[in-house]
Amino acid sequence: MRNASLRTHLSHALLVIGCLLHWVVARLSELWGRDPSLWVFGARSGEAFADNAKYLYLHVASTHPEIRPVWLSKDRAAVRDLRERGYEAHHVHSPRGVYLNLRAGAVLVTHGLRDVNLWCSGGAKAVMLWHGTALKHVSWDAHFPDEPLPVRLAHGYTHRTLDLVTVTAESMVPVFASAFRIDPARIVATGYPRNDALFEPTPGAEIGIDQSVHRRVERLAAEHTVLLYLPTFRDSSESTALDVLDLPALGGLLERHDAYLLVKSHPNEAIDPDAVPSERVVPLPETADSHLLLPYADALISDYSSVVFDYLLLDRPVVFYAHDLEEYRDERGFYFEYEDVTPGPVARSSPAFLRSIERVLAGADPYADERARVRERFCHTDENRSEAVYEAAWRLLPPAPSKPADSSLASRLQRFGD
Structure with a gap:
């Protein structure tokens, strides 16, 4: 019980610190620029290659050469398996993972920005793919109000940074507007990428599983x-x-x-x-x-x-x-x-x-x-939900620039990433 309490306190502290750094990076990223064709993906606090982020990542990798999709994870085995199959993946805290997270134009997650690197995501377009249809209460309608004040403020901050939330149907829009306390205009009914796998094989879906x-x-x-x-x-x-x-x-x-x-x-x-x-x-x-x-x-x-x-x-x-x-x-x-x-x-x-x-x-x-x-x-019954999510995310991003806003700073970051 004591160890669980310590882990909870540590998680809360890291969340608050991560939000403060996210705010700083969001402003600094205007100096080096972000690449709208570079998208980073993560799921379940970086612990798994799974859920909607997994299926959207595989879809983008196989059908959209204009995008450079990168999987970030704490799971070294998942990173290795993805690389062996020809996909780009990095440990989320590696120099390369940090660099790419800092440069990415879009961050796509299933549970929160801690699916990748919270502080590195400041200034990127944040897409919450979520991980289920909300029958039971979640987020602010569930346990968030019972958290300490600094943690509540941090959760509120991370939700305000969300540029897009995908849901399964229009009936879910008011639900997630309540759960995340965000403008319903940022919520779009696209269906979930993971449900495409119910009807046809997804190349790469077997990666990272037994x-x-x-x-x-x-x-x-x-x-x-x-x-x-x-x-x-x-x-x-x-x-x-x-x-x-x-x-x-x-x-x-x-x-x-x-x-x-x-x-x-x-x-x-x-x-x-x-x-x-x-x-x-x-x-x-x-x-x-x-x-x-x-x-x-x-x-x-x-x-x-x-x-x-x-x-x-x-x-x-x-x-x-x-x-x-x-x-x-x-x-x-x-x-x-x-x-x-x-x-x-x-x-x-x-x-x-x-x-x-x-x-x-x-x-x-x-x-x-x-x-x-x-x-x-x-349920969103139209085919190819992954493509619907891709198009919604792509509309958030500006055209790719010919070079970073500050080439000298971008060059130093590139050397750091390498």
Whole structure:
């Protein structure tokens, strides 16, 4: 507990210091200029090659030679894997990573500017790609008001620096305007780049993942019915996703229908495979890419996770297991009435959950019309969402200059970067 508290205090201090330096760099960058054709990408505080930033980065790298996309990360293995495949990537704190972050015209992230280097991003166009459709409260509507005053001021500052926020549908614009306390004009409904991977292979999507896990899922899906369980992480709970399941009864049900339940926990939660008594329940590593797994699932099981809205694009059954609905609603809260945006059976107990699963495995699907209604409200159904995001980001940037505003300073920075 003491170590967790120290980490929190350190994170808060770095955020505040990073914002102060960001303000300074934003003014100094006017001297050396930023390159509108250089874009840097990052995700999940620099810890992963993942989510919307991953898929937009791969799209830009493969289809837009006018842009120089660079991935920045704290994960040295991800940087190495990207380089081995011919992509440009650097450790976020390396001299080259710092230089490119200082020169980039655009910074594209999924969680915040600390996905790359916060202070180096001052003066760049900041594009928040985010990482889900907001069913539950986030940011200022969730935990930010409880933070210390300097931290609240820092969060407010980083949100004010956002030039563009991408969301899945027009219904999300007022939600994110509230969550980020920004002008709705800076929010655009483009859809999420990660959802393009639901319909066609994305070159490079396999980089940075354990491909043996995905090959196993592919083999299971080819021969059996596969259910995918993607529950929400709970800040206040020490239990895992499997603790709320009757595993012996569930294993027997899956056995009778020749089905498998794949369980992927939140990145902040690990599941011990040895704690699973049934071979029909398969824990997946938290680092597995959910958006490469979704197309293999015959049905999805979740609770309050926004991945449900991604899966609706595939128009397959969804089961909701909301065993702690009142508690979660009181502690976190929702932007919408939960019962109005859950197009599938909502189980509140383990027996009800098992009955819902059995009906799905038997082929019952009475919720197709409900899925269509919710999909129309929350999902961007046009093809090529990655290109829509690219075009929205490109419109933010001025034409590329023939040379930096201050060639001598830019030259010194170039030598530093090298």
